[in-house]
Amino acid sequence: MQELLYLVHRIPYPPDKGDKIRSYHLLKHLSQHYRIHLGTFIDDEKDWSYVGKVKDFCDETCFVNLSPKAARLRSLGGLFFRQPLTLPYYRDKGLQAWVNSVLETRSVRNILIFSSGMAQYVSHAGPARRIIDFVDIDSDKWMQYATTKSWPMNWIYRRESRLLLSYEKQVTREFDGAAFVSEAEANLFKRLAPEVATKVTYFNNGVDADYFSPKNIYPNPYTAGTDTLVFTGAMDYWANVDAVDWFARGVLSAIRAHLPDVEFHIVGARPTARVMALATLPGVTVTGSVPDIRPYLAHASLAVAPLRIARGIQNKVLEAMAMEKIVIASPQAMEGLCALPGKELLVANDEDDFAHQIVTLLQSKSHRTMGHAARARVLEDYSWEKGLTRVDALLSQPQIISTDEACPHALQNHFKSARDVA
Known part of the structure; x- marks a missing residue:
């Protein structure tokens, strides 16, 4: 060699x-x-x-x-x-x-x-x-x-x-x-x-599509019967910290005005003090490090990627897509991804757009085929x-x-x- x-x-x-x-x-x-x-x-x-x-x-x-x-x-x-x-x-x-x-x-x-x-x-x-x-x-x-x-x-x-x-x-x-x-x-x-x-x-x-597979059986880490939004990532990374702070303080309150039981889970290691402070807000849970993020993806209603600063490809988006989750991402989180907006994931531009699309999805339970298309895209290109x-x-x-x-x-x-x- x-x-x-x-x-x-x-x-x-x-x-x-x-x-x-x-x-x-x-x-x-x-x-x-x-x-x-x-x-x-x-x-x-x-x-x-x-x-x-x-x-x-x-x-x-x-x-x-x-x-x-x-x-x-x-x-x-x-x-x-x-x-x-x-x-x-x-x-x-x-x-x-x-x-x-x-x-x-x-x-x-x-x-x-x-x-x-x-x-x-x-x-x-x-x-x-x-x-x-x-x-x-x-x-x-x-x-x-x-x-x-x-x-x-x-x-x-x-x-x-x-x-x-x-x-x-x-x-x-x-x-x-x-x-x-x-x-x-x-x-x-x-x-x-x-x-x-x-x-x-x-x-x-x-993405290891066999590992991030929706066919596996995962325990439910959430309260039964709740609609849960999930964000995954290292929570000492500034761009992730900024994203969850913006979403929890702005978007989530607008969502809960229509659907008061919706929860937002921030899943990732090493949460900063700024992230931990979000756990005091209604409906927000900060998990810290978890042994396996797949249960949190598998049982989430939707995955969100509201990054306002981003470079390259977001693994968090690909992993959620591999798990057949509907992902709602900012344009910044979408940059560089080979995926078709509206068919394989959704893109939201600001607080009102995020809130509107999430409320519409949770109320209608629609677009479930999007998860299948998302995984197919991962299998083809990633x-x-x-x-x-x-x-x-x-x-x-x-x-x-x-x-x-x-x-x-x-x-x-x-x-x-x-x-x-x-």
Whole structure:
């Protein structure tokens, strides 16, 4: 087997949140074809218990503890060196020494970098083929954050967006290829960086449709006979926090004015104080970490994805669709998805639209066939096997795979980047 260096900004296990789901499936797939040298950070003490699981996929590993508080302080050094703060956040001398040793003593022909912050470790990697999976356009995400904040944070976020975009362009120029999580994300980056467009491609996230199957029997975690709306996701992620706060404080009250027994369950690990405060509102439950989100999806009346800030593909939407749930999503949560609005899921634009569509659905019990169509879409376009074949081609072929296979169902050109409207 050939040897491959794989650098990931966060341990790729357990696959319980967006980036870990993608990085884990990449690791699992690559381990079937390469001897993996994995370097990664661990930023949650609980994740040290999964080191053995990750080692099973690898020939050699380097795990580095990352304290988020210390990393944030370290990142401030970027302010004095005209660097994006992302780079010092993920900079570690020990990991750099390990990477250097691997490149000097092993026959590494391929390097796969997961997220922009890890590219700094292989800026001088010799003849090895270097591919980066940016996943999302992080620079545009910071610009979205900037539009929601006041000074000085909006200045810091705009600075990070500007410098990180410059760095993303630099990495793409220097590397052999750059991938994103969806065709829409790849095409947006091509517009932002036309000078490197020929090196840009994508591969979709997938869903384990056997695991997220409506045919399995799940215990009901809700009060019997209630109509329940569910949101799933890591509840320390700012975009998710913003989404549930906006929905619970604005949309839910309008729904309960018509249907007073409707409940909203926020299901996900590490809820922040802002999220926990929502549990004091009528009809809102915050579960915190649960051993299995599938019962919460299976027995929910509807799944909601009211994100106002989003990049890439939302796994929460795909998982609910795989479970044959009707999903009501914001346009931002829909971006990049290959799904037909009105047939395979629903899109709501504002508070009134969310409330109206949800009340109509719950009162009429209609559109039940939409769940079947949603799962069919996942089975057709969102298998890991299908997406990861593009990774194999990226690592083995000198040409980058075209992104011209436009999905006829995606709202690919419906959205502008935050940079276009800021």
